[in-house]
Amino acid sequence: MVLDPPLASPIVGRLAVIGVGLIGSSILRAAKARGLAGTLVAYDGADAVRQRARALGLADLVADTPEQAVADADIVILCVPVGAMSAVAQEIAPHLKRGAIVSDVGSVKGAVLNALRAHLPEGVHIIPGHPVAGTEYSGPDAGFATLFKNRWSILTPPEGADPAAVARLSELWTAMGANVETMTPEHHDLVLAITSHVPHLIAYNIVGTAADLEKVTQSEVIKYSAGGFRDFTRIAASDPTMWRDVFLNNREAVIEVLGRFTEDLIALQRAIRWEQGEALFDLFTRTRAIRRSIIEIGQETAAPDFGRERD
Ligand SMILES: NC(=O)C1=CN([C@@H]2O[C@H](COP(=O)(O)OP(=O)(O)OC[C@H]3O[C@@H](n4cnc5c(N)ncnc54)[C@H](O)[C@@H]3O)[C@@H](O)[C@H]2O)C=CC1
Ligand SMILES: O=C(O)C(=O)Cc1ccc(O)cc1
Numbered sequence: 001m002v003l004d005p006p007l008a009s010p011i012v013g014r015l016a017v018i019g020v021g022l023i024g025s026s027i028l029r030a031a032k033a034r035g036l037a038g039t040l041v042a043y044d045g046a047d048a049v050r051q052r053a054r055a056l057g058l059a060d061l062v063a064d065t066p067e068q069a070v071a072d073a074d075i076v077i078l079c080v081p082v083g084a085m086s087a088v089a090q091e092i093a094p095h096l097k098r099g100a101i102v103s104d105v106g107s108v109k110g111a112v113l114n115a116l117r118a119h120l121p122e123g124v125h126i127i128p129g130h131p132v133a134g135t136e137y138s139g140p141d142a143g144f145a146t147l148f149k150n151r152w153s154i155l156t157p158p159e160g161a162d163p164a165a166v167a168r169l170s171e172l173w174t175a176m177g178a179n180v181e182t183m184t185p186e187h188h189d190l191v192l193a194i195t196s197h198v199p200h201l202i203a204y205n206i207v208g209t210a211a212d213l214e215k216v217t218q219s220e221v222i223k224y225s226a227g228g229f230r231d232f233t234r235i236a237a238s239d240p241t242m243w244r245d246v247f248l249n250n251r252e253a254v255i256e257v258l259g260r261f262t263e264d265l266i267a268l269q270r271a272i273r274w275e276q277g278e279a280l281f282d283l284f285t286r287t288r289a290i291r292r293s294i295i296e297i298g299q300e301t302a303a304p305d306f307g308r309e310r311d
Pocket of ligand 1: 020105132136
């Protein structure tokens with residue numbers, strides 16, 4: 001998969017990315033490849049990551065402080081774990097340019113909007129966002145320029161947000177290859193609870209259960225890992241800090257979806273116990289159709305990076 005060729009002229013003057021991990025470094029790579037910003041600035045709280053960002057040439061300037069990073073920036077995108085958004089917002093708040101757009105890429109939106117609102121000054125545009133694209137890898141080496149190509153990027157502008165600011169941010173994501181959708185933070189958090197957060201929890205749980213079974217050894221689990229379990233281990237290899245923060249910050253929606261999930265699981269347990277083959281067959285037929293419609297609309301083929309084996 002390739003990105004479109006570079007634009008004739010940048011669409012952002014100064015773009016600052018805070019947090020240069022998988023997502024931050026992918027934004028920097030995409031923005032650089034397409035010439036989307038006059039100046040690309042990066043900052044990360046970890047000294048080793050800043051050094052790596054410099055070595056990889058990810059930005060025109062890898063700042064040594066958050067203050068230096070956001071000074072004069074037109075768009076600032078926070079790419080740190082959800083639990084770190086509040087601290088970063090507090091650090092950058094006094095140094096933001098009036099009229100700057102502050103966005104983020106966090107997997108949870110309600111809690112992030114509250115954190116940004118609590119610290120950021122009047123006169124900056126708060127437009128939270130979430131690219132629904134990623135992998136189980138982390139860090140500046142894990143990113144790639146085509147990560148967002150043909151994937152959704154969801155913006156959750158608060159009520160009263162400036163439509164021009166939303167349009168500018170939307171243009172940036174579109175230029176990185178994403179399809180942009182807007183919705184409320186509450187709806188985002190419920191949708192992502194079912195499509196992403198609870199599936200990750202299920203993966204963490206099944207891999208944990210396998211690890212704790214007394215009658216089946218660890219080496220047997222590894223040796224006889226069939227397709228299904230292998231797929232779960234990929235998801236369960238996702239970053240612990242990031243996912244701890246997702247669950248702590250989307251508690252309500254996750255608990256609501258888990259309630260429904262648990263009821264449905266018990267119904268399946270009953271169907272197996274009472275040998276209700278028809279009920280099992282009907283469910284598996286419905287779920288197969290869902291998978292096929294995902295493939296039909298290109299979500300699967302559009303992201304060869306998703307689930308790719310790297311090691
Ligand atoms: N990993 C994924 O597949 C996806 C992640 N997201 C969201 O993107 C955000 C970033 O995730 P990744 O890039 O995967 O994480 P990552 O772990 O690869 O990178 C996060 C970076 O943030 C830095 N950081 C942490 N606290 C900081 C602070 N207080 N100040 C400055 N830098 C700080 C870390 O040093 C690290 O380099 C998270 O909020 C996550 O929910 C969104 C879509 C997909
Ligand atoms: O690697 C996977 O399967 C993912 O699900 C990636 C991912 C993780 C978190 C997000 O908020 C969005 C996408």
